[in-house]
Amino acid sequence: MTIALVLSLLLAFGATVAASQMWRRQRVLLRWTASGMGDKDAPDLPGTLGEIGERVERALRAADVRQAEHAHRLATFLTAIDASPNGILLLDAQDQLQWINQTAAGHFGLDVQRDRDQRVTNLVRSPAFVEYLQAERFDEGVSFPSPRGEAMLSVTVRPYGDALKLVLSQDITVRERSDRMRRDFVANVSHEIRSPLTVLAGFIETLADLPLTGSERQRVLALMRQQTDRMRNLVTDLLALAQIEGAPRPLPDTWTDVGELLAQIEISARASDRDQHHFELQSGSPAQLGGIESELFSAFWNLVSNALRYTPAGGRVTAQWSVRPDGTGEFRVTDTGTGIEREHIPRLTERFYRVDSSRSRETGGTGLGLAIVKHVVQRHDGELLIDSVPGKGSVFRVVLPAFRVREGPLGMWGIGRNL
Structure with missing residues (x-):
């Protein structure tokens, strides 16, 4: 056998071995790519195939990082939208729900998971909303009661993408x-x-x-x-x-002597009533109130003048101040007037609300007295309580918190009223 033939055979054998090794390495690389690549490191291969595997692995790792970042940003964005005070619905081209935030679910009575991929007009059946959505004239919004009837909703639709719709809802009940x-x-x-x-x-x-x-x-x-x-x-x-x-809420740093306040009320009551009623004022033990004197006088006097105004001549009106065991202060006005029906009591502090408008005008009332009392009491962190029995009379109580009440005469706490 000649040297040339031997060399040829060796070369052919080497080529075959190299080809076989290359084929096996390619199979390893292919199996790695077929397995998903992301779960395992690239196979340790020599030469070009190894470099290709490493580059693919780096590209995949970078893609995974980018995908995780996008997913995190999307989750953050959806969380922010979900916390929005406005309701948000995403509808596809067939008006099927693709996404709902919690606010919208509350507005429309929907379930975030159960109602996805449902046609929105099958779930929200308000005629005003269905007509608005089908008319596709979205320059202005539409208002209608919520499905449960406890709120008034304002809804606006904004088209986007390929026939997609963004539905925005807002609770406008308070407004x-x-x-x-x-x-x-x-x-x-x-x-x-x-x-x-x-x-x-x-x-x-x-x-x-x-x-x-x-x-x-x-x-x-x-x-x-x-x-x-x-x-x-x-x-x-x-x-x-x-x-x-x-005005801002007054601080309890200016103190008013309750005895002086009640003395002013008694003088005003005697002058305006002219002995038409049996009026009695019980001042209780000495105390001071922290707040604005003119407002406190206005609140107390409105209660007394109302009692005198709406109690028939010869009736009895009693005003009483006391410090309760828990340290709170109470100003109570009791009358023997005609009383008030239960259904009227929640509305008595509304401006201009009158149980009997003709009778109120005859007595000279403006319809604002109890509204003033309510606001003064709220500004002084207190509470206005009303009890009444038709035919037997009424009891109006102003209860002020303990931090605005202190017992004893004004002098024992220092000179002057600003401390």
């Missing part, structure tokens, strides 16, 4: 209630002022057009003065209420 109260307030003020103005205009025409005797003229002037006082009282109460509502 609707505030708007309604504002409208009612304006209407009530207009009515309250227009009534005495109409009376005054009539009297002015009477004075201008008719020859009146001296006594008739005096009677007309007295009625005009009465209507003028009514408007003045209304404006005064409106200003007082506006000032109280807009």
